[in-house]
Amino acid sequence: xxxxxxxxxxxxxxxxxxxxxxxxxxxxxxxxxxxxxxxxxxxxxxxxxxxxxxxxxxxxxxxxxxxxxxxxxxxxxxxxxxxxxxxxxxxxxxxxxxxxxxxxxxxxxxxxxxxxxxxxxxxxxxxxxxxxxxxxxxxxxxxxxxxxxxxxxxxxxxxxxxxxxxxxxxxxxxxxxxxxxxxxxxxxxxxxxxxxxxxxxxxxxxxxxxxxxxxxxxxxxxxxxxxxxxxxxxxxxxxxxxxxxxxxxxxxxxxxxxxxxxxxxxxxxxxxxxxxxxxxxxxxxx
Amino acid sequence: xxxxxxxxxxxxxxxxxxxxxxxxxxxxxxxxxxxxxxxxxxxxxxxxxxxxxxxxxxxxxxxxxxxxxxxxxxxxxxxxxxxxxxxxxxxxxxxxxxxxxxxxxxxxxxxxxxxxxxxxxxxxxxxxxxxxxxxxxxxxxxxxxxxxxxxxxxxxxxxxxxxxxxxxxxxxxxxxxxxxxxxxxxxxxxxxxxxxxxxxxxxxxxxxxxxxxxxxxxxxxxxxxxxxxxxxxxxxxxxxxxxxxxxxxxxxxxxxxxxxxxxxxxxxxxxxxxxxxxxxxxxxxxxxxxxxxxxxxxxxxxxxxxxxxxxxxxxxxxxxxxxxxxxxxxxxxxxxxxxxxxxxxxxxxxxxxxxxxxxxxxxxxxxxxxxxxxxxxxxxxxxxxxxxxxxxxxxxxxxxxxxxxxxxxxxxxxxxxxxxxxxxxxxxxxxxxxxxxxxxxxxxxxxxxxxxxxxxxxxxxxxxxxxxxxxxxxxxxxxxxxxxxxxxxxxxxxxxxxxxxxxxxxxxxxxxxxxxxxxxxxxxxxxxxxxxxxxxxxxxxxxxxxxxxxxxxxxxxxxxxxxxxxxxxxxxxx
Numbered sequence: 129x130x131x132x133x134x135x136x137x138x139x140x141x142x143x144x145x146x147x148x149x150x151x152x153x154x155x156x157x158x159x160x161x162x163x164x165x166x167x168x169x170x171x172x173x174x175x176x177x178x179x180x181x182x183x184x185x186x187x188x189x190x191x192x193x194x195x196x197x198x199x200x201x202x203x204x205x206x207x208x209x210x211x212x213x214x215x216x217x218x219x220x221x222x223x224x225x226x227x228x229x230x231x232x233x234x235x236x237x238x239x240x241x242x243x244x245x246x247x248x249x250x251x252x253x254x255x256x257x258x259x260x261x262x263x264x265x266x267x268x269x270x271x272x273x274x275x276x277x278x279x280x281x282x283x284x285x286x287x288x289x290x291x292x293x294x295x296x297x298x299x300x301x302x303x304x305x306x307x308x309x310x311x312x313x314x315x316x317x318x319x320x321x322x323x324x325x326x327x328x329x330x331x332x333x334x335x336x337x338x339x340x341x342x343x344x345x346x347x348x349x350x351x352x353x354x355x356x357x358x359x360x361x362x363x364x365x366x367x368x369x370x371x372x373x374x375x376x377x378x379x380x381x382x383x384x385x386x387x388x389x390x391x392x393x394x395x396x397x398x399x400x401x402x403x404x405x406x407x408x409x410x411x412x413x414x
Numbered sequence: 415x416x417x418x419x420x421x422x423x424x425x426x427x428x429x430x431x432x433x434x435x436x437x438x439x440x441x442x443x444x445x446x447x448x449x450x451x452x453x454x455x456x457x458x459x460x461x462x463x464x465x466x467x468x469x470x471x472x473x474x475x476x477x478x479x480x481x482x483x484x485x486x487x488x489x490x491x492x493x494x495x496x497x498x499x500x501x502x503x504x505x506x507x508x509x510x511x512x513x514x515x516x517x518x519x520x521x522x523x524x525x526x527x528x529x530x531x532x533x534x535x536x537x538x539x540x541x542x543x544x545x546x547x548x549x550x551x552x553x554x555x556x557x558x559x560x561x562x563x564x565x566x567x568x569x570x571x572x573x574x575x576x577x578x579x580x581x582x583x584x585x586x587x588x589x590x591x592x593x594x595x596x597x598x599x600x601x602x603x604x605x606x607x608x609x610x611x612x613x614x615x616x617x618x619x620x621x622x623x624x625x626x627x628x629x630x631x632x633x634x635x636x637x638x639x640x641x642x643x644x645x646x647x648x649x650x651x652x653x654x655x656x657x658x659x660x661x662x663x664x665x666x667x668x669x670x671x672x673x674x675x676x677x678x679x680x681x682x683x684x685x686x687x688x689x690x691x692x693x694x695x696x697x698x699x700x701x702x703x704x705x706x707x708x709x710x711x712x713x714x715x716x717x718x719x720x721x722x723x724x725x726x727x728x729x730x731x732x733x734x735x736x737x738x739x740x741x742x743x744x745x746x747x748x749x750x751x752x753x754x755x756x757x758x759x760x761x762x763x764x765x766x767x768x769x770x771x772x773x774x775x776x777x778x779x780x781x782x783x784x785x786x787x788x789x790x791x792x793x794x795x796x797x798x799x800x801x802x803x804x805x806x807x808x809x810x811x812x813x814x815x816x817x818x819x820x821x822x823x824x825x826x827x828x829x830x831x832x833x834x835x836x837x838x839x840x841x842x843x844x845x846x847x848x849x850x851x852x853x854x855x856x857x858x859x860x861x862x863x864x865x866x867x868x869x870x871x872x873x874x875x876x877x878x879x880x881x882x883x884x885x886x887x888x889x890x891x892x893x894x895x896x897x898x899x900x901x902x903x904x905x906x907x908x909x910x911x912x913x914x915x916x917x918x919x920x921x922x923x924x925x926x927x928x929x930x931x932x933x934x935x936x937x938x939x940x941x942x943x944x945x946x947x948x949x950x951x952x953x954x955x956x957x958x959x960x961x962x963x964x965x966x967x968x969x970x971x972x973x974x975x976x977x978x979x980x981x982x983x984x985x986x987x988x
Contacts, residue, residue, distance in 0.1 A: 140849070172679065172830045177841070184838055185850055190830035192678050192839040193850075194671065195701050201668040205675025205683070206830070208659050209633055213679065213830050234664040392657040397680035397829060399657055401630025402799050409624050409652065410791045412569070413614035414445075 130162040137188050147337075149326025150179055152300030153247055154186065157218075159303075160310035161189075166214055174203040176219030176228070178254050179328075180247035183218050197227025200235045203242045204384075210397040211385045214314060217244040222252050225261040225281040232283070236290035236319050238384040243294075243313045243320040246283065249328040250335050257331030267334055283323050284364035288357070288377055293318035295364065295377040299344050300326040301337060302373060312375055318383050325371070347374030354378050417602040418473040420556055421480060424548060425466040425497055426489030428459050431545045434570065436467030437615070439549055440786040441566035443471045444615040446559065447608030451898065453479050453785035453974065458640070458724035464492045473608055474905075477752065477787070477898030478977040485556060485601060487548045489530070491516040506601055508551055510544070526555055526597055533588040543585040550589030555597060557604020560590050614753075614789050618782035618895070621753035622712060623648040624792070625760030626684055627656045630799055631710070633676035633683035635661045635669035640724050641780035642686040642714040666691035670698030670711070677707045678839055680804075680829035682764050686712035689731045690721065696738045699773055703743035705839040706817070706827070706864065708767035708774075708802075710760070715779040717972045726972030727780035729894055729945035733953070735775050736924055744823075744867040746774040747923040751897030753789045755921070756782070761797055768802035769874070770867045771824055777923070779945070781974035782895035803827060810834040815846040819859050823866030868925050877927025880934060883914040888939040888988060890917045891963065893951050895974065896943050902977030903984055913988070920951060928958035935961045941987060942966045945974065 135158045144150045161171070168189040175184035177196035184193035190213075194202045199219045207215040224232055224246045235242070251269075252258040258271050261281040268275045287295050294316040298306040306324065313320040325344070327337050352374075353359060360377035392399045422439070426432050433454050440452040448471050456465040470479050482502040488494045491514035494507070501507060503522040510530040518525060528551045530544040546567070553563050567582045623645055626634070636646045646660070653660045659676075663669040666687055673683040687695065692713045702709040713735055717728040735747050746766050750759040756778065763774040803826040805814075810828060816837035818825040825846075828835025838848040843860060845851040851860075882904055892900050900917050907913040918934045920927065935955070942952045942963035947970040952963050965987040969975055 137849070167833075168836055169833045170831060174675065182850075184840070188836055190836050190839075192675065192705065193841050194674075195697055195841060198667065198671040198698070198701075201663065201671035202675035202678075204661075204668075205633065205635075205672035205677075206679045207675075208661065208672070209676035209679035209681035209683070210829075210831060230664055231668055234668065388659040391654060391659065396632040396657070396659055396676070397831070399630075399632060399681075401632070401682065404628055404630055404656070406624050406628045406794060407791075409627065410614060413616045413620065414612045414791070 130165040132158040132162040134168060135161055135188050137186055140186055142186050143182065144179060145330045147329040148179070149249060149300035149328065150183065150247060152303055152306065153245070153324055153326060154183055156303050156306040156310055157245070159307045160314065163307065163311055164314060170212065171214045171216065172206045173216050173218060174199045174206065176223030178220040178222055178252070180218055180220035181223070197223050198231065199223065200228055200231040200244060204235055204238070204240045207240055207242050207385050208388050208396065210395040211241070211389045212395050215242045216314065217242060219244065219246055221246060221248040221250060221260045221262045225283050229261070229281065232321070233286060233290040236287050236292035236321065239291060239293055239318045239381050241317055241319070241383045241385050243316070244322070245310065246321070246323045247326050248323050249326045249332055251328050251332040253328045253331055264334065282365060282367070283321065284376060285361060287321045288361050288364055292321050293379045293381050294320035294375070295360065296322045296375045297371070297373045298322055298324045299340055299373050300324060301340055302344065305346060305373065309374065316378065318381055343369065343371045344373050345370050347372045347376070417605050420471045420484050420605055421468070421482060422471065422485045422487070422552060423466055423468040423483045423497060423500070424487040424489065424545070425464060425493030426545065427461070427492070428456065428463045428465050429461045430489055430542055432456070432465040432467050435545045435549060436469070437786060438563070438566045438570050439469055441569055441615045442553070442563040443469070444613050444788050445565055446562045447610030448473060449476050449788040450615065451476055451479055451785065451787055453781060456725050464496060466493070466497065471605070476902060478902045478975065480978040481976045485552060487552060489545060489548060490514060494518055506555060508548065508555060526593065528589060528592055530589065533592060534585050537584055537588060539581055539585050543581065546582045546585040547589030550586030551593045554590045554593035555601055557600025557606070559607055560586065562607060611790065614791055615786050616753050616789060617644060617784055617786055618750070618753050618756040618778050619644045619714065619784065620648055621756035622760045622776065622778070625757040626710070626764070627652065627658070628794060628797060629761045629764035630682050631658060631684050631764065632681035633659050633673060634685065635663045635672045636686050637663055637666045637669050637691055639688045639691045641716055641783045642688060642712060644784060645686040645712065666694040667698065670695040671701070673709055674698060674702050674705070674707050677709055678705070678829070680831070682708070684710040684712065686714065688714050688716050689718045689734065692731070692738070699745070700739035700741060700743070701841050702773045703739060703745060703864070704841050706771040707839065708771055710763045710767050710774050710776065712776045712778065714783045715777065717970070723972040725780065727895070727945065727974050728970065728972065729779060729896070729950070730970070731777065732923060732946070732950040735777055742861055743772065743864050744770070744871065745772055745924060746770065746871060747777060748774065749777045749894040749921060749923055751894055751919055752782070753787050754792065757792050765800045766871070766874070768804065769800060769824065770871055771802065771827060772867055777894060779895050804829070805832060805835060807832050816848045817844060817846045817860060817863065819846055819863040821866070822870045823863050824870060872925040875922050875925065876930065877920070877922035877925065878930045878934070879919040879921055881917040881919060883916045886914060886916045888915055888941060889935060890915055890941050890943060890984070891920070891935065891951065891955070892917070892943040893920045893923070896945060899975035899977045899980045900943055903981040906978065906981040907984065911985070923954065926954060926958045931955055932959040932961065935959065939964045941984060943975070943980065944968055946970055
């Protein structure tokens with residue numbers, strides 16, 4: 129196991145609110161990386177925009193702090209260009225299930241070998257509290273005084289149907305569990321989505337630490353077969369009094385990046401480009 | 415005496431291979447030493463409608479279409495209805511009189527009735543082969559050589575297998591032999607093959623793809639959109655050979671963001687689209703600008719706004735490309751005017767993107783991107799890939815700052831995998847290390863850093879090309895694909911009127927070559943020629959060189975300029 133502080137950016141400390149669920153994810157992330165001994169320079173993290181995306185400032189790897197909703201396409205480009213890298217996305221629920229929902233589904237069906245951690249606090253925190261795609265129906269916010277009309281997005285069943293080969297849910301407050309879950313997701317070869325429940329202590333008065341603690345239960349403490357797709361699809365929709373956390377589904381399938389990797393002897397980013405001959409192309413036009 | 419030039423046009427409904435015919439017929443004449451300009455016109459349809467391909471064939475160098483048609487080949491009635499008036503008196507209509515019941519209403523042209531459909535169905539070939547029979551018939555009619563058509567068929571259909579080639583050769587021969595028997599006198603004495611150097615037949619987009627391959631592009635994301643669909647086809651055909659990852663993303667937003675990710679990871683990357691797709695990419699363009707990741711973007715223009723005319727041409731995106739994205743950052747905008755410039759400027763675009771670590775936009779259009787032109791093979795010796803300030807393993811200084819505020823505005827970059835080079839490629843405003851910052855002096859310092867790239871770029875580039883007479887009282891000004899029509903119009907002026915004009919071609923729209931433009935235009939009568947309504951280059955010239963064009967010749971009906979029409983328009987204002 130490596131040192132978790134090698135992932136710290138010296139002289140900095142997160143600006144999240146005291147008690148924010150992001151601290152738990154940040155801590156679990158660094159522990160997972162340390163357990164796996166990920167080399168910071170061989171790890172590329174792509175972040176979205178929001179409180180979750182600000183994590184990009186406090187992690188000492190290669191980082192691209194991208195656009196709201198676009199971290200998954202950026203991460204796919206990174207992985208396709210250099211499949212030797214470990215490529216991880218940290219983005220929020222607004223990012224991934226609002227602005228970028230289409231990207232999530234398409235990345236899942238391509239089965240690109242990237243890992244997506246969604247910091248799901250069911251609210252827009254950085255813009256001071258508006259309903260997000262995962263806010264519960266009927267919840268009243270200052271900008272939705274009559275209560276949210278639409279049903280929440282259900283990311284895990286959507287990802288499963290789209291073809292994701294690793295789907296899980298974690299909770300910021302179950303840190304040891306989350307560390308192990310993150311490790312599994314990163315080690316998985318293929319597209320991984322982990323939705324991570326995290327309280328927004330400043331704006332989300334519904335999904336509080338207490339609420340989460342009262343609702344989650346660990347799948348690995350039950351009799352559950354994570355390789356059973358039908359079962360996973362059912363379990364992924366469980367959203368009542370009890371919310372399962374852990375690995376919901378895992379499968380092996382060829383990855384998109386492997387298909388491209390075969391184009392060159394080495395990763396695309398390392399392919400020599402100094403003296404490429406196009407004379408044979410020109411000959412086709414003669 | 416033999417003929418030395420010919421304007422040939424074929425029309426038929428979509429689905430009858432008119433576009434393939436254009437490529438084959440162009441090649442047949444370039445192989446025979448001729449210069450060809452061949453442009454397709456078609457509505458946005460897959461079946462039905464009215465598709466045409468027009469070939470201007472000339473022993474002299476020609477670069478743009480002209481209007482009067484010598485030989486019109488009608489594969490459907492609509493061609494006769496819509497295009498017969500374009501035929502010159504004394505010209506020929508080649509058609510299959512029994513196939514459609516439209517009587518050509520022209521007494522001053524010759525009719526060449528060839529039972530194209532019967533010829534091919536008698537040979538048990540599919541009806542669609544009538545288009546190839548029409549090419550064979552045309553070859554006989556204009557006194558050209560069938561072997562050159564056969565060679566072009568082999569080139570274009572060779573990948574589809576010997577059987578397809580053979581069927582098409584048989585169809586061509588059937589048309590050819592019928593005309594040889596029934597109409598033995600060739601049009602205007604015949605067009606004989608010439609002795610000349612080997613030249614290429616290619617579109618501007620073909621040349622862009624070649625330039626990108628030569629430059630070492632390793633990643634390209636393209637969402638299908640006319641008129642850059644043929645970029646996708648070309649890259650796909652050669653992606654394996656050149657070890658290039660081509661991805662068809664879910665939308666242009668994903669496409670540009672993937673390309674930025676690939677660039678961040680160290681691969682030269684590119685996107686190609688049209689104005690509508692570029693609209694979706696605008697957010698990503700700003701991301702590349704803010705994070706200083708190199709990127710090449712091709713915008714093949716078509717008329718807008720919105721869906722506009724999907725399959726026609728325009729130059730209406732100039733201002734859009736210059737200003738796309740919120741905030742201030744520097745981007746390069748290049749407007750090549752012919753396939754040769756498409757090749758060399760695309761190659762240069764990748765070097766510039768790396769040298770300046772910012773997006774480089776290449777502006778083309780449907781006319782340049784999808785018409786076939788004739789070009790000498792490109793001289794590639796001496797083209798050197800330059801990746802700019804790219805730090806490799808072991809070269810990263812201990813106190814490395816990715817966004818060091820250098821005097822050039824460009825700072826050394828690392829890519830993932832390089833030890834000790836970690837940084838945050840940050841879309842938030844940031845300090846020199848990449849750490850986010852809202853500190854006022856730091857913000858201004860980094861904005862200035864990025865904008866200094868303008869001056870650095872300006873020292874690397876001339877930005878204009880000047881053609882013709884440099885002391886004429888009148889000077890023509892244009893950019894992009896109008897180059898061909900302008901140069902051809904100048905040839906007409908020289909030959910017919912003994913007038914030798916100059917032409918200022920603006921190649922770089924950003925950094926705008928203000929000083930050179932001013933020097934060339936000041937004190938002269940300026941005629942501005944553009945394929946848009948807003949005279950967008952004209953407004954740039956006013957802005958940067960404080961010069962107002964004396965006359966503007968603008969076309970914005972979705973069609974490119976015909977050289978002969980442009981010549982007349984220039985004469986009207988001279």
